[in-house]
Amino acid sequence: MEAIEELALAPCASSQYLRPYRLRYRQNGTKKFWDFMRTHDSVSILIFNSSRQCFVVVKQFRPAVYMCEMERHHPQDFQSKDQDSWCPLLDPLPATEGVTYELCAGLVDKPGLSLEEIACNEVLEECGYDVPITNLKRITSYRSGVGVTGSKQTLFYAEVTDQMKTGEGGGQPEEGELIEVVEVPLQDSMKFAFDEHFPKTTGVIFSFMWFQSNVALGLLEK
Amino acid sequence: MEAIEELALAPCASSQYLRPYRLRYRQNGTKKFWDFMRTHDSVSILIFNSSRQCFVVVKQFRPAVYMCEMERHHPQDFQSKDQDSWCPLLDPLPATEGVTYELCAGLVDKPGLSLEEIACNEVLEECGYDVPITNLKRITSYRSGVGVTGSKQTLFYAEVTDQMKTGEGGGQPEEGELIEVVEVPLQDSMKFAFDEHFPKTTGVIFSFMWFQSNVALGLLEK
Numbered sequence: 080m081e082a083i084e085e086l087a088l089a090p091c092a093s094s095q096y097l098r099p100y101r102l103r104y105r106q107n108g109t110k111k112f113w114d115f116m117r118t119h120d121s122v123s124i125l126i127f128n129s130s131r132q133c134f135v136v137v138k139q140f141r142p143a144v145y146m147c148e149m150e151r152h153h154p155q156d157f158q159s160k161d162q163d164s165w166c167p168l169l170d171p172l173p174a175t176e177g178v179t180y181e182l183c184a185g186l187v188d189k190p191g192l193s194l195e196e197i198a199c200n201e202v203l204e205e206c207g208y209d210v211p212i213t214n215l216k217r218i219t220s221y222r223s224g225v226g227v228t229g230s231k232q233t234l235f236y237a238e239v240t241d242q243m244k245t246g247e248g249g250g251q252p253e254e255g256e257l258i259e260v261v262e263v264p265l266q267d268s269m270k271f272a273f274d275e276h277f278p279k280t281t282g283v284i285f286s287f288m289w290f291q292s293n294v295a296l297g298l299l300e301k
Numbered sequence: 302m303e304a305i306e307e308l309a310l311a312p313c314a315s316s317q318y319l320r321p322y323r324l325r326y327r328q329n330g331t332k333k334f335w336d337f338m339r340t341h342d343s344v345s346i347l348i349f350n351s352s353r354q355c356f357v358v359v360k361q362f363r364p365a366v367y368m369c370e371m372e373r374h375h376p377q378d379f380q381s382k383d384q385d386s387w388c389p390l391l392d393p394l395p396a397t398e399g400v401t402y403e404l405c406a407g408l409v410d411k412p413g414l415s416l417e418e419i420a421c422n423e424v425l426e427e428c429g430y431d432v433p434i435t436n437l438k439r440i441t442s443y444r445s446g447v448g449v450t451g452s453k454q455t456l457f458y459a460e461v462t463d464q465m466k467t468g469e470g471g472g473q474p475e476e477g478e479l480i481e482v483v484e485v486p487l488q489d490s491m492k493f494a495f496d497e498h499f500p501k502t503t504g505v506i507f508s509f510m511w512f513q514s515n516v517a518l519g520l521l522e523k
Contacts, residue, residue: 080328080329082328082329082330083326083327083328084326084327085325085326085327086324086325086326087324087325087326088322088323088324088325089322089323089325090320090321090322090323091321091322091323091336092314092321094321094323094336096336097321097336097337097338097449098312098379099312099313099314099316099319099321100310100311100312100313100368100379101310101311101312101313101316102308102309102310102364102367102368103307103308103309103310103311103387104305104306104307104308104309104364105305105306105307106302106304106305106306106362106479107302107304107479108304109474109477111477113364113365114313114316114318114319115319115364115365115368116319116338116365116449117368117369117372117379118448118449120369140328141444141447141448141451142324142326142335142337142451143335143337143338143446143447143448143449143450143451144444144447144451145324145451146322146324146337146339146451147339147342147450147451147452147453150339157320157322157339165325177451179444179447181447218495219494219495219497219506220497221500221501221502221503221505221506222363222366222401222500222501222502222503223445223446223502223503224365224445224446224449224450225363225365225366225401225403225502226340226363226365227319227338227340227365227446227449227450228365228369228446228449229363229364229365229366229367229368229369229399230369231369232503252331255331255333257328257329257331272441273440273441275441275442278443278444279443279444280443280444280445280447281443281444281445281454281503281504281507282503283443284441284443284507285503285506285507285510288507288510288511288514289510291514292510292513292514
């Protein structure tokens with residue numbers, strides 16, 4: 080995953096992935112506008128393997144995170160670029176700077192599939208567990224990125240066993256996905272959640288805490 | 302806040318707020334590219350008023366969230382637009398569809414100020430409390446929006462009292478901010494956190510849970 084080479088950056092005038100819009104409106108009499116991006120809603124899934132007493136999360140190289148760190152170190156890479164030219168990044172940081180720990184997750188981009196169906200597909204594709212839809216428990220939903228994207232993410236909980244593991248996971252290489260499945264032992268999970276040396280999404284921290292308050296107590300009582 | 306009128310939408314070919322880039326790279330031998338946006342890092346602050354035993358959060362109209370709901374109801378508003386034309390939104394949803402509950406927060410866009418200084422400024426501007434920097438406790442940091450923006454958010458905790466309230470808050474109208482300060486009583490806070498009728502960010506839910514595990518116990522013992 081971490082063999083990242085031949086990096087080059089260009090401004091992106093048009094993109095099938097990023098759809099920028101401007102909204103003009105009047106709020107309480109004042110004219111305003113706001114630039115934003117349309118993106119898909121998403122689902123994410125907290126997976127707990129009860130056979131192994133661990134959380135199952137994913138780890139991947141995220142270009143947007145990596146470039147955030149690159150700008151911190153080499154702000155000039157983002158300055159004075161021509162509209163269409165590629166600028167090689169000559170002094171790249173280690174690829175690990177762009178690797179994050181995340182919940183298994185996916186975009187809601189298949190009309191006709193329920194959120195639960197999309198979630199189950201992602202658990203299988205990314206982590207290799209074949210989870211029946213009835214095993215999913217909806218935790219809650221929230222807005223991610225209220226400034227730029229505004230999209231809604233719905234969080235599920237799935238308890239799995241070793242017997243439900245039918246594949247390796249890893250995502251879909253033909254879609255460019257390269258995903259490492261990582262097991263976080265329950266007993267280390269809160270330390271992991273608050274250790275900033277492991278870059279991660281809010282979803283990981285929040286859902287681990289949710290588990291402590293809502294599920295772990297039941298496990299102790301079993 | 303909720304008097305939103307004269308809505309019109311246009312594609313946004315260039316923007317001083319959204320900076321789209323494309324990164325080209327080779328990962329484990331495979332050529333890839335990824336479109337992303339550069340945005341600023343941010344800080345957010347969980348504010349607990351110990352005089353009133355409540356959390357202090359903010360509520361605002363978020364165009365990106367509103368338009369996410371508009372696309373759900375009227376997907377045609379986003380289709381077949383000319384590059385430069387404004388398209389009036391003729392059948393708008395109630396403005397409340399775009400109002401979210403959030404932690405007091407701000408962008409890290411002032412070089413020379415520490416994260417803590419920026420956080421204190423935001424608490425004063427948005428919520429009206431004058432908090433000494435030494436009262437801030439860093440909770441943790443995480444990545445928001447790993448797909449599109451990759452920026453880092455650092456979360457602080459600030460305990461305030463009624464005596465520290467020196468202003469009304471509400472943000473900076475000259476920067477287009479229109480922010481309502483909302484108090485969530487501690488005793489209702491977990492119900493609020495998981496009630497999806499109140500649209501909110503992950504930060505609100507996560508930080509309320511953090512408080513329960515890390516601070517509330519100490520309050521009970523006092």
